[in-house]
Amino acid sequence: MGDAKNLDVDKPLWDMNTFLGRFKYYFWMTDPRTVFTSEKDLLKAKQLVLGVRANTITGPVSQQELLHARKLYESAFHPDSGELQNVFGRMSFQVPGGMIITGAMLQFYRTIPAVVFWQWVNQSFNALVNYTNRNANSPTSVKQMGIAYVSATSSALITAIGCKNFWQKRASQIMQRYVPFAAVAAANCVNIPLMRQNEIINGIEVQDENGRVVGRSRLAAIKGISQVITSRIAMCAPGMLTMPIIMEKLEKIPAFKRATATHAPFQTVMVGGFLFFMVPVACALFPQNCSMDTSTIKAWEPELYEEMLRKTEGKVPEKVYFNKGL
Template sequence: MNAIMSDKDVSKFNFNSYPWDQKQYWGRFRYFAWVTDARLCMTDGETLDRAKNLRTLHMQGRTPGGTTHDQLMKAKQLYESAFHPDTGEKMNLFGRMSFQVPGGMLITGAMLTWYRTVPALVFWQWVNQSFNALVNYTNRNANSPLTTTQMGIAYVSATSAACVTAIGFKNFLMRRASPLMQRYVPFAAVAAANCVNIPLMRQNEIINGVDIYDENDERVGLSRVAAVKGISQVVLSRIVMCAPGMTLLPLVVERLECYEWYRCNQKWIAAPLQTAAVGCFLCFMVPAACALFPQRSSLSTKTMHSLESQKYEELKQNVGGKVPCVVYFNKGL
């Protein structure tokens, strides 16, 4: 999609376009910093509903008189931060990407602080994976809904993977590694769990395929390969998102423990210090990680022909034999 025109003529404002060039990483970073701004979490429901209503009226050609370009931009920001792109329904506050900074910093800070005992390790991994499951469900592809059973299996599997990995790493490192290496147990568990949680919460996309579109945004079929590609990109993005805070902070804390003033106050200063530091990392890393790959991802139809011939034949039928070289799909978040 093309970037929104600089022309301030309200009638030309396009809610389906992006404010910045999405073909460039910096453009994607600016966009995700805009829609994942943690301050958007404090927007009340009535304001969000007004933003959605303004968007609907404008798209119907019934823009209220006196509406400015800035008001439309604000409505776009609020809508895209709080409403599901497929259904248009308001998303759960705790599952929105704009809640990643406050939610992630509190949970990650706790994981980095209380990891020395198995009960504490298991508890905070469970809390983290419960949060991740909610985020993954909230940002799912609404065209591939999960049954209650599938959701339950996905949740239990991801939580179990995190806890088993955390306990396994802890037991291994307790015997062989330094105290510094033991601080990396939470990150190893989170990375492993993400590789389980996201694919399971989006399993129907892998089973049935995701919608694919031509260059004119016309739906032309389904693709399982596209689903696998999109989910793989999301898994990598989520790991990158939490990596700096969970890998650099252990080094910082290890260094701080060399100072007597820190050791004397560690009981009350460790948790708030690490939580605040994680929040600083996440303010940058949430948009940085989301922007790694274009939201409108692409897939070569040659790849479809090689890996899923049935879906390729369906695509060929849908387009009357004139198969495009590339198709596009929404990778999700």
């Protein structure tokens, strides 16, 4: 046990400037078991973390107790707004939620109705995740969310049905199994930018190394969203690209082919195994607190650079920092 005043709740647990450090952090933070924590316990964890940060807790607090509270707080509350996130939109829900939906998409790809239904379910889930993990300093209206949802779902369905119809006539059986991945990749390229379009239109807050806001940058929003798109596709790629090959091989075994009832559960569990490691890997590909050279801003957003000159009295920092979202 130690005095709460002597504990640093904001000290990074790992080196977030390295991929390995970020991987360790996200592996810890996206622990699927945290989704079963009650709201009461989550709020209690938040109270402890914020109390230690503000030095309002004077009693003894153990390092283990504070570490567990940080895990719950950082997995369930938005880093910008501090609001409790919807449980289905949290990154810690990506493994249980993603494995069920992805497993179903990979299994039920043979008919148009099945493709349409599971792509709709997947895009509904993605829209919730994208909204939950947005940059909360750039609010999105209900109308914008609706347009993003309809556009992303439509793009996924068009891609899936188009690939299905095209590959059904011209491609091998194994290539037809890649219809879900093609649709998911295409939809991510539409869903995320549209769901976070307000960030692109109005820019997101950029800060100096001391955390002082020096302006709002559209270029920073584009960079952050591009990295999120790459991460999301990387998150699902290994499972969705590998499982068709595995299933193609296994279905040549008579005993496995006959046991059709086990195919969907098998794919679901296998996808869960991939996601268990790929969720933290994908989140760790790029730093959460992203940076950008102000020389780039000067070249592409001269009006923002002029604003920064005024706010810093001519002492513009070499880099600015911003939350890219997840």
